[in-house]
Amino acid sequence: MTKKQIKLGVFLMGTGHHIASWRHPDAQADASENVEFFKEVAIKAEQGKLDMLFLSDGLSFNELSHPAEQVRFEPLTLLSVLSTVTKNIGLTGTASTTYNEPFHIARKFSSLDHLSRGRAAWNIVTSYYEAEASNFNQDKHLDHSLRYDRADEFVEVVKGLWDSYEDDALARNKETGEYIKKGKLHTLNHKGEYYSVRGPLNSSRPPQGRPVLVQAGSSEAGTTLAAKQADVIFTAQQTLADAQSFYKKLKDKAVAAGRNRDDIKIMPGVSVYVAETEEKARAKYEELQQLITPEIGLDFLEDYLGIDLSGYDLDGPLPKDIPPTNGNRSRQQLIIELAERENLTIRELYLKIAGSRGHRIIFGSPSQIADQLIEWVDNDAADGFNLMPPYFPGGFTDFIDLVIPELQKRGVFRTEYEGNTLRENLGLQQVPSRYALQQV
């Protein structure tokens, strides 16, 4: 029997996912705005045959929060550049449905899909940064449930616009002068609750038919959207049991939404510290922990909790009754519960989550790391992982150089790309146009 194959993405976050990574001696402190840095990482990721690169995004700069990850390239311009130094790897960019228009999003991702010949993916978010509202003419962030309601219609419009042209719509026949084939171009004429978009799109059908859709909601509304619309689902899960229950829940929801279990790939985030021995791997972690100043730690906690902690004793507990954020509520909850469960001081809390922003951290030799990854994949907890390297480039190149060969040796990871498009490499179906379907 062939073994279940692991899907792997890498979450490119400036200098790395450890919040003090930019202070690491090997880090390029300006990585988040350094194009050469990103090119090198992208090339390395493709040498490692990873499925995709992932860029998160926000539409604000929050002065209270940790600045290192906030000053950054706009994802679609950067991914366009990265498309030129790679050939097979997927290019996933984040765009918010709350502060964008569906026409622009359909267009940008179609354009990236054409430029990269079928490697574009859209991470659909509803914006978890409350501060974004004030950059878009609004007094306050739209309510969580309203954001998700709008998101669903938004995604439907985008999918509709991508279907504007059938696969063979463009004749471009020099002899006859026929440019577009009659009947192969469709006007969407969408009039819904939140959006009214006529179409057609001014970009022909994307090479993938439909760029890959990624989602990371974890609330009830979030997982419903993900189960209905997404091909890939990101999530933060700390334990095997939690990951299994999330995995089952999402697959069940997908089936309830009329899809197959295999139509969605669930990829929890994981931060890997690898070295010859587990001890040496842990030493790398300790080295980064030493670099966390109280300022960095507090910026980070305040961002997640949505409150100002400056009045509180670092060596005392979190304040009681923190009001629910209108941003990423499930992560806020996770962190408050962690502090309570383990009885942590503020300092202990930020030190604890600093390494991976609430995602799973694993340590070990290449073989120990492989064991831990395979355990989740073999036990219905994951279809793959979204790698969150503690720091770049070292914390990432270690993974490519040490862990990838180990996974390949064990027969759970590709040695060559299966195809040219991201859909092919993820093992997802090509999506036919709704109009082509009608004709069958």
Add this chain to the structure above:
Amino acid sequence: MTKKQIKLGVFLMGTGHHIASWRHPDAQADASENVEFFKEVAIKAEQGKLDMLFLSDGLSFNELSHPAEQVRFEPLTLLSVLSTVTKNIGLTGTASTTYNEPFHIARKFSSLDHLSRGRAAWNIVTSYYEAEASNFNQDKHLDHSLRYDRADEFVEVVKGLWDSYEDDALARNKETGEYIKKGKLHTLNHKGEYYSVRGPLNSSRPPQGRPVLVQAGSSEAGTTLAAKQADVIFTAQQTLADAQSFYKKLKDKAVAAGRNRDDIKIMPGVSVYVAETEEKARAKYEELQQLITPEIGLDFLEDYLGIDLSGYDLDGPLPKDIPPTNGNRSRQQLIIELAERENLTIRELYLKIAGSRGHRIIFGSPSQIADQLIEWVDNDAADGFNLMPPYFPGGFTDFIDLVIPELQKRGVFRTEYEGNTLRENLGLQQVPSRYALQQV
């Protein structure tokens, strides 16, 4: 005395500016969505030491109009790709103030400026395609004067966001843990008539301080915006006298707005047919004219006039009393007047303007072409030109191979780039941050 230097941009429009260019035997019919095509043209343009590439844009597909130029890449994603195959040439993309938000525009162009190390330019348009409205939740296109009113505030917000960080704001000091220097990051807090944008931007100060601003308005409101905000002005002028009066008007308006005459560069569009002899150059034009089918010709006229011409005799006159378009009114007027003045039939009219979409066409040997370009520059009609090659690649490579050396020989065009940024090459001042100014 050194001769006045000519500035040159090239307007990249799919297969070319002649409306039947896609049918030319040498054209790549799919050019508008072919990334390799654009890369080759960009490389050639840089070999010719041109100042900049220019991409126009629209946010709709109009089924009544000529389709060949409408199905195309989104400009910022394409320019990001082109930044990787070039080093010095400017990258100008169009974005509408009517169907965008200032935060997104400030961010995208700052990102492109960082990716290209100081080569980004924004062509500010208010959208001349009426159909765009229906893709952005609106029943009808905003009124012309309202569009320009909003545009002015929009541009002010964008400039403000680009000033969020002073040049040296990012300390990224690994030793001390200081990431952003205190007092060097500024919050815009803009609350205006149309926009309310807090800031700061999540992209540090663009390498050029301010990406180059381009505008092509020709109405009263349009030229006022251009004179106040733009560094480069595009325009369509047919005769020396018209070009001189436009040139004088814009420079005067710039001075009235408190700027120097040299702060704005006026670049009329020109379509050049060049060959060893004038006769051979004209033959190239005739070859393209032969390729215009009535369908192509009508699509094109209907787009500019904003009406359906299908009921009318091709060999009769235009209908009387064509209602004013809410799109590009000055161009509509230009075309109606041309038909009346020269007493043209519908067929004659589209054949006449098909070659250059209302822009100037010149024919000749390299030396004749140089004469005609220099005449305008030496007589206060232009600071340079926006080249509109009749077809790509041939109609463009001819210019680079034949005309550029002639211009260089005559000492009116650079043989090496003056600097690394577009501002430097255009001879424009670096714009200091408003906050740096306050401190002086």
